[in-house]
Amino acid sequence: MSCTKLLVRNDIYDLYVKNLSTLDKGAYYRYRWEESCIKATLLLHAKTELEVEEINWKYELRRPLFEKDNLVEFDFDNGNKKIRCKGIIAGTDIYRVHGKIEEIEYDICGKDYETFREKCLYKHIAEKYIKETPEKLLIISGFSGVGKGTIIHQLLTDHPEKYVVSVSSTTRKPRKGEVDGKSYHFTTRKEFEELVSRDEFLEFSEYAGEYYGTLKKEVYKNYFEGKNVIIEIDSQGARQIRKQQKIQSVFLIPPSFDELLHRLKNSGTETEESIRRRLKRALVEIEHVEEYGVILVNDSVEGTAFVVDALFHPALKHACGCNERELNIVKEIREGIIRYLSNGNLSDRGIY
Ligand SMILES: Nc1ncnc2c1ncn2[C@@H]1O[C@H](COP(=O)(O)OP(=O)(O)OP(=O)(O)O)[C@@H](O)[C@H]1O
Numbered sequence: 001m002s003c004t005k006l007l008v009r010n011d012i013y014d015l016y017v018k019n020l021s022t023l024d025k026g027a028y029y030r031y032r033w034e035e036s037c038i039k040a041t042l043l044l045h046a047k048t049e050l051e052v053e054e055i056n057w058k059y060e061l062r063r064p065l066f067e068k069d070n071l072v073e074f075d076f077d078n079g080n081k082k083i084r085c086k087g088i089i090a091g092t093d094i095y096r097v098h099g100k101i102e103e104i105e106y107d108i109c110g111k112d113y114e115t116f117r118e119k120c121l122y123k124h125i126a127e128k129y130i131k132e133t134p135e136k137l138l139i140i141s142g143f144s145g146v147g148k149g150t151i152i153h154q155l156l157t158d159h160p161e162k163y164v165v166s167v168s169s170t171t172r173k174p175r176k177g178e179v180d181g182k183s184y185h186f187t188t189r190k191e192f193e194e195l196v197s198r199d200e201f202l203e204f205s206e207y208a209g210e211y212y213g214t215l216k217k218e219v220y221k222n223y224f225e226g227k228n229v230i231i232e233i234d235s236q237g238a239r240q241i242r243k244q245q246k247i248q249s250v251f252l253i254p255p256s257f258d259e260l261l262h263r264l265k266n267s268g269t270e271t272e273e274s275i276r277r278r279l280k281r282a283l284v285e286i287e288h289v290e291e292y293g294v295i296l297v298n299d300s301v302e303g304t305a306f307v308v309d310a311l312f313h314p315a316l317k318h319a320c321g322c323n324e325r326e327l328n329i330v331k332e333i334r335e336g337i338i339r340y341l342s343n344g345n346l347s348d349r350g351i352y
């Protein structure tokens with residue numbers, strides 16, 4: 001079986017292709033794969049010498065047929081005739097990753113070509129880039145109702161080209177107004193567990209009996225397209241990601257417990273029972289605030305969004321710490337939640 005790798009530098013690709021000798025025993029194909037994919041080359045490791053002698057084949061990449069013996073069946077078309085042959089593909093994709101040109105090389109003889117290729121791609125990005133450029137990713141956590149969604153919305157409004165939010169997957173039912181694929185990817189438990197078994201999640205956790213998780217694909221695809229990715233997750237998920245790589249993380253807190261309660265009640269959709277459930281959860285989350293690089297008081301939407309934007313600056317990628325003010329607020333919130341949960345609701349205090 002003939003076997004040669006075709007690696008062509010992006011800047012000389014066109015020239016190379018134009019001058020390609022018909023004696024070259026290989027097939028190549030140029031295509032756009034995703035926004036960030038500039039070129040891709042493929043080479044057939046053909047089964048017979050006769051097959052590799054055909055040149056200028058067009059390879060229908062998106063519809064490979066797979067055989068039990070791992071040989072892929074292709075239709076090649078040299079303009080005069082179509083040939084069906086079998087082989088193994090080796091390929092190189094050339095991408096623009098945050099402004100840099102990067103080649104990703106892969107061999108494929110597996111069953112599921114698309115999945116395999118994506119895995120190669122994401123593994124490469126994760127290992128080579130994301131770990132080196134943690135400032136491109138940011139975790140945002142915070143108590144329910146603190147204003148995470150509001151701040152993210154502000155950032156997306158102010159800088160639509162710069163940021164993207166990774167859409168989490170969840171097994172919980174959609175709430176009113178939530179859109180599948182935008183608010184969350186709503187999945188069944190079975191689907192979620194299958195994704196877990198295929199190692200598709202960057203992190204996942206169980207919250208109130210439901211699964212929540214961040215798909216690697218969600219983060220890496222956007223990262224690859226040159227966006228800064230915001231990951232809104234809880235502290236369990238944040239811990240899992242931190243174990244894998246350096247990443248800046250921010251925990252939003254309200255200016256006071258009363259303000260947190262005001263925001264929760266003001267949303268108008270929360271029942272007393274769900275407020276208490278969220279506050280119980282906040283008591284768990286509050287134990288982990290000091291694991292975060294930055295604790296940020298969300299007292300003004302514009303001001304907080306401004307600081308979060310600044311945290312993406314490379315100079316601040318390792319910024320960390322909180323001062324006494326934040327720690328005192330955290331303490332006050334913890335006491336407020338405990339008091340509220342043990343005393344009943346705030347209407348006793350004449351605030352609302
Ligand atoms: N800086 C702020 N000042 C005053 N109100 C705010 C501020 N930030 C957010 N809010 C208000 O707080 C309420 C809750 O905000 P939001 O839904 O963004 O919270 P969240 O943390 O995303 O909640 P959840 O985790 O439950 O989805 C909203 O009514 C929002 O308008």
Ligand SMILES: Nc1nc2c(ncn2[C@@H]2O[C@H](COP(=O)(O)O)[C@@H](O)[C@H]2O)c(=O)[nH]1
Binds near residue numbers: 141168205232234237
């Ligand atoms: N570990 C993860 N936590 C996540 C993810 N997406 C959301 N969340 C957190 O879940 C709770 C509940 O969210 P809700 O939409 O049902 O109110 C909240 O704390 C979120 O931050 C995720 O992908 N991973």
